[in-house]
Amino acid sequence: MNTISAASAAVIGARHLRVARNGQDAAATWVGDGAGAIVVCDGCGSGASSEVGARLGAQLVIGAIAARLSRGERPSALWSGVRAQVTAVLGQLAEAMPGERAAVIHEHLLFTIVAAAVAGDEACVWAIGDGGYAFGDPGCVRVLGPFADNQPPYLAYDLLGMPAVAHQDAACARAGSVMVATDGAAELGLAALVDARALAHPDGLRRRLTVLARGSERIDWDARRIVRTPAALQDDGAVAVLGWQP
Numbered sequence: 001m002n003t004i005s006a007a008s009a010a011v012i013g014a015r016h017l018r019v020a021r022n023g024q025d026a027a028a029t030w031v032g033d034g035a036g037a038i039v040v041c042d043g044c045g046s047g048a049s050s051e052v053g054a055r056l057g058a059q060l061v062i063g064a065i066a067a068r069l070s071r072g073e074r075p076s077a078l079w080s081g082v083r084a085q086v087t088a089v090l091g092q093l094a095e096a097m098p099g100e101r102a103a104v105i106h107e108h109l110l111f112t113i114v115a116a117a118v119a120g121d122e123a124c125v126w127a128i129g130d131g132g133y134a135f136g137d138p139g140c141v142r143v144l145g146p147f148a149d150n151q152p153p154y155l156a157y158d159l160l161g162m163p164a165v166a167h168q169d170a171a172c173a174r175a176g177s178v179m180v181a182t183d184g185a186a187e188l189g190l191a192a193l194v195d196a197r198a199l200a201h202p203d204g205l206r207r208r209l210t211v212l213a214r215g216s217e218r219i220d221w222d223a224r225r226i227v228r229t230p231a232a233l234q235d236d237g238a239v240a241v242l243g244w245q246p
Contacts, residue, residue: 004036004118005199008240009206011213013184014231025182025238026054026111028062035069035119037062038240040131042182044110044154053109053156056093060086065117075117075124076170082115082126083166087158094159102160110154114144114180118242123178127167128155132186136175139191145183152183177243184235188212199243209237 008027016023024043030036041057043050064085068078090109097104112129125133129152130145144167145152153164171178179190193212198205212233220227 004031004034004242004244006031006036006038006240006242007198007205008038008040008238009209010040010238011206011209011233011236013213013236014215014234016236017213022051023236024051024054025184025236026051026058027238027240028058029240029242030062030066032066032070035117036242036244037065037069037115037117038178038180038242039065039113039115040180040182040238040240041111041113042129042131042184042236042238044106045150047110048107050108050110053111056090056109057086057111057113057155060089061113061115065115069117069119075119075122076168078117079124079126079166079168083155083158087155090156091159105156105159109156109159111156112152112182113155114182116178116180116240116242118173118178118244121173122170123173123175124168124170125178125180127180128164129153130183130186131181132183132190133169133178133180134190135171135178137191138179138194139189141186141190142169143186173244174246176246177241179239179241181240182236182238184233185209185237185239187235188232188237190239193239194241198241205239205241209233209239213237
């Protein structure tokens with residue numbers, strides 16, 4: 001496989017900006033020799049410090065994927081190992097933190113995952129929870145969720161004896177790209193967020209999300225009133241894209 005490029009961005013949505021709350025979404029990327037990976041994570045909305053889990057989760061997942069791809073594992077075969085490794089680290093963190101174990105997990109460590117990896121002739125997506133992804137054409141988005149009572153599954157439920165069912169999907173590397181997004185960004189459609197410039201100018205992806213998370217105002221002088229347009233991105237959003245030459 002020839003050149004692989006990756007870009008990612010995570011921004012605070014309009015609802016959280018209004019109440020000065022931290023963003024609950026995170027993203028990470030990794031590119032190695034003939035392989036690459038991306039991941040986005042969304043913290044549980046009811047968790048008091050759910051952004052902690054999302055940011056830790058993005059780094060732990062991307063690190064586990066990178067280690068396995070570097071050892072030559074195929075994208076379609078690495079996920080059980082990634083899951084076990086990340087869950088073990090989360091368990092260690094929960095044991096090291098004060099408080100009742102289940103409460104610690106619910107407050108800090110609940111996050112969804114949508115990840116993708118490419119190597120050789122395979123491109124693969126793996127997810128626990130809601131969000132979305134697309135191979136090749138960003139207009140062909142596969143949306144995950146919503147779930148009953150707005151309660152998506154989380155990886156950390158493995159620590160509570162309630163393992164979640166993971167979603168896995170694969171495509172031929174001829175697709176040329178794969179995109180993943182948290183649910184807030186996926187609702188807008190990846191075609192509205194990602195274009196050819198995203199990999200050429202990676203900060204453009206963050207700027208695009210930032211604009212969508214801001215409302216606008218203009219003066220209608222004839223009507224003598226202020227016209228307010230709400231932000232398109234109300235929820236926090238994280239997007240990552242991986243592109244390659246087949």
